[in-house]
Amino acid sequence: MRRQRVILAVVAVAVVLVAGTVVVKLFDSGPAGTPGSGWAGPTQSARGYRNDVERLTQQYELVERTRPERTEVRRRSDQAVVATLTAGARTVVVAGPPRQFTEPSTTPAVIDSTSWVRVAPRAWQAEHDLDEKFASWLLEQIEAKNPPVDVLAAAMQYLPDAPDGVNDDGVRYIGDAGFGYVHSADERDGADFYDYLEIPWKFSDSGRAKPSKRWDRDLDCSGYLRLIYGYRFGIPLFNAPVNTTVNGLPRTASSMASYARSVLIAAGRSPSRAPTNLSAMQPGDLVFFALHDDPGLITHSGIYLGKDQDGGMRFVSSRGTVDGPTFGDVRGDGVVDSGYFGERLRRVIRL
Template structure:
C-alpha cells in the first residue's frame, strides 16, 4: 500500500518543481513594459522614472553641425519632429500643416508644417538635458492641440487682420500700420507699446508712454519686439547697448549685433549678402541694409518659410504696404533673390 503513496508523492514533487521553475522564469523575464530593438526581436525596458527618461525612450536625439544642433527623431517611425540649435531658444517642431496667404499684396502661398516656439532657455548639448527642458519638449511634441506659435502670431498684424483683445482688454492683435522716420540713430519709430497704446516699464529706462503719433503703428524692429518680446517673453530693452545682451534691443542694427543669438548666415564682409542660406529655418531673424550705406542695417524681419515657388518668404513691417507684410509691393518679399535678397546682410536665431 505504500508504493502508490510514494509514486503520488514523487509526482507531486515533480509538478511543484516544474511550477516553481515557471514562476521563477516569469519573475526573472517579465518586463514592466516591452519594446523592440533595431533587429526586430523583443527586448525588455523599464518604466521611465522621469521626463528625461521618457523623452529618450520615445525619441532619439541626433547631434549635427553647421550650425551645431540636435534633431529629435521619433523612435516609432524615425520622423524628425523637432530641431534645437545649440545656444538658441528657438525650437522648430513638426506639426499640423497650415497655410499662410496675403492676397492683398502677393499671390504667394506658404504651406508649412513648421511650428516655432521658445524653449525655457538656450539649448545645450544633450548631455546637459535636464527635467525642465525635457518636460517642456515632451509637452510640445505630444500636444494634440498646439497653441498659436511665432509664425502664426506674426501673421495676425497683416492687412485686414481682425482685432483681438487680452484679458486686460488691451487690443494686442489686429491690422497694424507702419510708423517710422529715418534718423541718424534709427530710433524714431513706432515700438510695440505704441501699437498697444499702453505705457511700458523697461528695466533699463523705466516707464515710457505710447506716442499718439504712432497709434496702432509698428516699425520693423517694434514688430519683432511685439512678437518675440511682448507675445513670447524675450526681455526687451529701451536704451542703446554696446555689448551682447539676453534681450532684444530697440533697433534693427543693435538687434543684429547685440541680441544673444546664433549666427546662421552672413556675407563675407559687411556690404555683401550671405552666399549660402541653406541653414536658415522658420523663425530666424533676417536683417537688411536698405539705405545708401550698404553696411548699415536698417531693416529687420522674420523668416516664414518657402512659398509654392520655392521663394524664401519673410514678414516685416514696411512703409510700402503700411504695416506688416510678406508681400511683393516694391520688392519681392523673399530673401534669396531680388531687392531684399541683394540687401540681406545677416540671419540670426534667437
C-alpha cells in the first residue's frame, strides 16, 4: 500500500471492479463516432468474403509509411486511420472510442484519447507478411464494439487508490501500487512485478524467483513496465543480466533501453543528450531517462500516454515522489517534451 495516501478522482474514466474485471467508462461518441478519431464501430458483416485477409484488404487500405517504417490501416469508405502497425514491433495502436484519463491528486492534466494500445501475436513486417491469423486478430481489434482493457487502461489500474482485482488464479493482480526502489547495479533491491503480485515466478533464463516481503504491493519503474507489458500482455520477461538483444524485457531500465528487441523511435545525438525530435512517438512507446548524476546512465522508464490538454507529451511511470505509478508529479511536470523529464529523456522505443 502507498505510504502516502492520496485520493484519485477520476473524471470521465471510472475504473469499476466487476468480478475481477476492470471496466473503463467511455465517452458516448454518438452514432458516427468522433470526427478524426478513426473509430466508427464495426463495419459490415464478413459475409461474402472468402477469408479475413480478403475482407481486411477489401474494406481497408494498407498504406506504407516511413520514419519509422509502418503501415497505416485506412478505412476505404472515409480514409480514416483505424490502426497503425510498426515494422518490427508488436505494439499496435488502434482507433477506438474516446476516453479521458485524469489524476487530480497529482496533476491538473487531462488526456483525451482515442488511441487503444494492443500487443499483437507477433511483430509486424509488411503487408506481404499478412496471414489469416494476423488479419483475424487485427479485424477483431479494429471492430470491437466494447474494446477490452488495453495497455493504457491497464497502466491506470495501479494509480493512487485504484481498486483491487483478483484473477482466476486467485492472484491480486491490480490495485494501488507503492514505489519500491533502491538504486543499485542489478535493481534486485527494487520491486519487480512478482514482488507486487506476491507470487514466485519461474524465468526461462534464471529459474525460479521468490517475491520479497519488503516490496509486496510495490513496483519500481521497470517492474511496472514488466507488469504491464509482460505479465498482463505477454511480452517475454528475462531476469538475468543481458549484454545482447533479447526478444522480451530485461530486468532494468537501462537494459530495456539497450537490449529489448524493439524499434528505435527517438534518441539523442549522444548518450548524454535528449532527443530533439519526438514527432514519431505514439501512445504505448517506452520512454527512458537519466535521472542520476551520470547524464548518460539510464535509470528510469515509463510509458508514453499521449498529449494532455496543454499539448504536453505525458507519460506514466512508478516513481518516488508520488510513491508509485503516476502520470502527474507533486514536484515536477510529468511530460517528456520539456522541463525536468524532458531534459533528462534519453531514448524512446516501441516494443
